[in-house]
Amino acid sequence: MIRVLVVDDEALVRSGLRMILEAAGDISVIGEARDGAEAVSAVGRLRPEVVLMDVRMPGMDGLTAAARILKAPEAPKVVMLTTFDADEYVHEALRLGAVGFLLKDTPPRELASAVRTVAGGQAMLSPSVTKRVIEQYADRAPSRAEAARRQLEGLTDREEDVIKALARGLSNAEIGRELRLTEATVKAHVSRVLAKLGLANRVQAAILVHDADLT
Known part of the structure; x- marks a missing residue:
């Protein structure tokens, strides 16, 4: 509990x-x-x-x-x-x-x-x-956008789908329904994506996606 x-x-x-x-x-x-x-x-x-x-x-x-x-x-x-x-x-x-x-x-x-x-x-x-x-913290300057896109290059297509959905504020359950994945699978993807990108949480991931202009 x-x-x-x-x-x-x-x-x-x-x-x-x-x-x-x-x-x-x-x-x-x-x-x-x-x-x-x-x-x-x-x-x-x-x-x-x-x-x-x-x-x-x-x-x-x-x-x-x-x-x-x-x-x-x-x-x-x-x-x-x-x-x-x-x-x-x-x-x-x-x-x-x-x-x-x-x-x-x-x-x-x-x-x-x-x-x-x-x-x-x-x-x-x-x-x-x-x-x-x-919107407050993410500056879409070209240099920052390019750096963000380079950071995201190592993700698989599925991981990119997950992080884009995450950036829209969806929960793991909602991402699972949208991508037809179990909630446990989504959770594993999110943890792996954050580790790959060296990010602490979902908010940082959302900002990175916004920087890369992928929203």
Whole structure:
């Protein structure tokens, strides 16, 4: 079971997230917190693997809490939740070390899939958020585009299909359905592609594909 802490100042939101996640079968919500201060305390006490945390909360907000949580040894994976995909939140969350940034209207199946993805050590952003991060950071200057294309040359056709789908913000399950592969096969392809390219996570892979103008 993947151990999750849910952090949101609205009880109804916390309850909804708990129901969605626990319905997945392999995810256990081991605790809830109403603000950042409670989240920091709960992480130390409950040792979750993943923290789903709202950005905007009274008192200590989600970004401040994330900064404190992520400084600790063996810190959990932190996924920020918000109703807004404002750039400053995305950039600051990623700078702090958060591995995910999801909008609260993410469909239930995708939310559970995101928890599994980050628990497995990969980054996960909502497709709309991924697009905005890429647009902010990826410069399509000719020299950079050429360098990106050279970096991608060693990929097989199937690996290129996978990384292109990944760059569109698709989850492993969605890539599998599109390419008619099992989710386990997609996961293996993604891990191999990241290793081949020397990349840390899916966001870096998406930026590389964007640089190469393959989107």
